Each structure stands twice: as structure tokens, then as C-alpha cells.
Amino acid sequence: MGRFKKCFRCAVDFVINRFGVDPNCDCRTMPGPLCIRCECGGLEQDCPPLPAFQAAEPPYSELASLYAGYAGSYTVQKAEGIFMFCSNTEKAALRLLASARTDPLAYDAAVYLLADCVRFNFDVPKPLREWGFFALTGQIKRPKQGGKYPPALIWRDQAIVSMINDVVQYFGLKATSAAVDGGESACKAVAEGLRLMRLQPDSYPTIKRIWQSRKKQKIVPIFIRPEQSL
Known part of the structure; x- marks a missing residue:
């Protein structure tokens, strides 16, 4: 059972809120880019998912x-359990x-x-x-x-999986659906939220595939692999 009422529309708004923007802003109903308030809102959070999506887009400057x-x-252990x-x-x-x-x-x-x-x-x-x-x-x-550069998708896909997990936990929606369009599943809610945010991927089949492959080992470039703590 979720923490909140089982509501698909609320789950979509929750996904948009994860980017630090107002899901009720009118700019999402109009063609063209988002308004400056929504564009900047996603960068004001401590750990927003937006940079992960920007980093996944060629030419990969982000x-x-x-x-x-x-x-x-690298990490340094300062005390027992504190790094x-x-x-x-x-x-x-x-x-x-x-x-x-x-x-x-x-x-x-x-x-x-x-x-x-x-x-x-x-x-x-x-x-x-x-x-x-x-x-x-x-x-x-x-x-x-x-x-394309496959490692560029790692952080984006992790952000997507994290949002799906949260929707399942908080709203009690099933992760996927037998319906072709995704029904009112968590994957569909995330796909719809990304569509309204003008971010890719925003289709249910792609979001579902990312969810189902979440446990597959990802190849991280050797130069950013975690090193042993000092």
C-alpha cells in the first residue's frame, strides 16, 4: 500500500515535482520550450534528475x-561510518x-x-x-x-528507475501493465511526466525496458570507477 492515495494523475505530478517545477504551470500545455521559471527550477534542487538527462544528450558536453x-x-573515512x-x-x-x-x-x-x-x-x-x-x-x-556513447545513459536510466521506484512506493501503482499503452502503471506515469517535461525518453515501451533491465550490469568508464577509500 502506498503512502498517498492511489492516483495516476497525482503520480504524474509527483514525477514533474521531482524536477523542482510546478506541475500546474501553463507552459506545459503550450508548444515550444518551458518557461524560464520551470527551466531554472530543475537546477535549484540539491540532487535534481535534470542534469542526468542533459548528460545523456549528444554532444555530451554536460x-x-x-x-x-x-x-x-575518492572517499576518506573520518570516523566510524562517516565518510x-x-x-x-x-x-x-x-x-x-x-x-x-x-x-x-x-x-x-x-x-x-x-x-x-x-x-x-x-x-x-x-x-x-x-x-x-x-x-x-x-x-x-x-x-x-x-x-552514440552508451555510458551516457547510465545516470539517466538510474534517475528513471529511481522515479519508478518512488511512484510504486508512494502511490501503490504497479510498475508495469499488461496494457499496450501502459495503463495506469508507474512506468506510464514516469513516461507521461517526462513527456510533459519535454524530456526523452517519454514512451511507455522505452521506460518499461529501462525498468526491466535495471539489474543488468552497466559498463562504467574506467576513469570514473570508484576507487578504494583512503
């Missing part, structure tokens, strides 16, 4: 900025450059990390300084990308 931050992250997330620019540079010859997003993330250091007047790690010279002068080329 994903490159995320990779630049994650590449050097602190830290970031090390030197570590990030080494991990990204090790993959930059073959992975186009590692290349882009390394460029982003270099630009970030210059912008905020941080010390540029020596390996990144050397590499940056050759990259900016065209002596090192960005690896070619054949088609």
Missing part, C-alpha cells in the same frame, strides 16, 4: 563536465589522460578540467599542462566517436 569532477573523486567525498585534480588528470587517446569523452573531460583550472586560477597538474599544449595546438586529436 557529461564531460561531470566526468571531469568524478575522475578525481567525506574529496577530489584531487592530479588524480583526475592522470585518470583522464590514461583514456584520452581512445575515449572521446575522457578527452573532452580533460579539456574541461584544464579550462576549469585556468578559469579559477588553480594549479594545472604537469601531465595535464603538457597534454593541453599538444591538444590545443592540434597535435593530439580527439578520438573519433562511432555513433
Whole structure:
């Protein structure tokens, strides 16, 4: 039994609310982009799902900025059961450059990390300084990308699964439905919420497939895989 009344329409509004926007705003009933209030609302939450959807879209510039931050992250245990997330620019540079010859997003993330250091007047790690010279002068080329970049979908799909789980838990809806259109299932509610948010994917079959494949192991790029806590 869910925490709230079993209501499909309420579940759709709940999904929209997860993006930090008002589900009753009139902009969702009109063609074109969302209003500025709704566009900005999704970025004001502590952990909004919107960046995960933006990172999944080519040319993956949002994903490159995320990779630049994650590449050097590690955890430090401060006390029993208490951990602190830290970031090390030197570590990030080494991990990204090790993959930059073959992975186009590692290349882009390394460029982003270099630009970030210059912008905020941080010390540029020596390996990144050397590499940056050759990259900016065209002596090192960005690896070619054949088609889509599958790892880009990992965070987006995790966000979708999380929303489906919440709808099931809070509203008592079944995750999927035998109906071709999804009936009033949690997957259908999430699909409808994404459609109203002008985000992809927004079809029931695709959302259902993501839900049903949630336990399959995802291949995470080696340069952002979690490292052992220090």
C-alpha cells in the first residue's frame, strides 16, 4: 500500500515535482520550450534528475563536465561510518589522460578540467599542462566517436528507475501493465511526466525496458570507477 492515495494523475505530478517545477504551470500545455521559471527550477534542487538527462544528450558536453569532477573523486573515512567525498585534480588528470587517446569523452573531460583550472586560477597538474599544449595546438586529436556513447545513459536510466521506484512506493501503482499503452502503471506515469517535461525518453515501451533491465550490469568508464577509500 502506498503512502498517498492511489492516483495516476497525482503520480504524474509527483514525477514533474521531482524536477523542482510546478506541475500546474501553463507552459506545459503550450508548444515550444518551458518557461524560464520551470527551466531554472530543475537546477535549484540539491540532487535534481535534470542534469542526468542533459548528460545523456549528444554532444555530451554536460557529461564531460561531470566526468571531469568524478575522475578525481575518492572517499576518506573520518570516523566510524562517516565518510567525506574529496577530489584531487592530479588524480583526475592522470585518470583522464590514461583514456584520452581512445575515449572521446575522457578527452573532452580533460579539456574541461584544464579550462576549469585556468578559469579559477588553480594549479594545472604537469601531465595535464603538457597534454593541453599538444591538444590545443592540434597535435593530439580527439578520438573519433562511432555513433552514440552508451555510458551516457547510465545516470539517466538510474534517475528513471529511481522515479519508478518512488511512484510504486508512494502511490501503490504497479510498475508495469499488461496494457499496450501502459495503463495506469508507474512506468506510464514516469513516461507521461517526462513527456510533459519535454524530456526523452517519454514512451511507455522505452521506460518499461529501462525498468526491466535495471539489474543488468552497466559498463562504467574506467576513469570514473570508484576507487578504494583512503
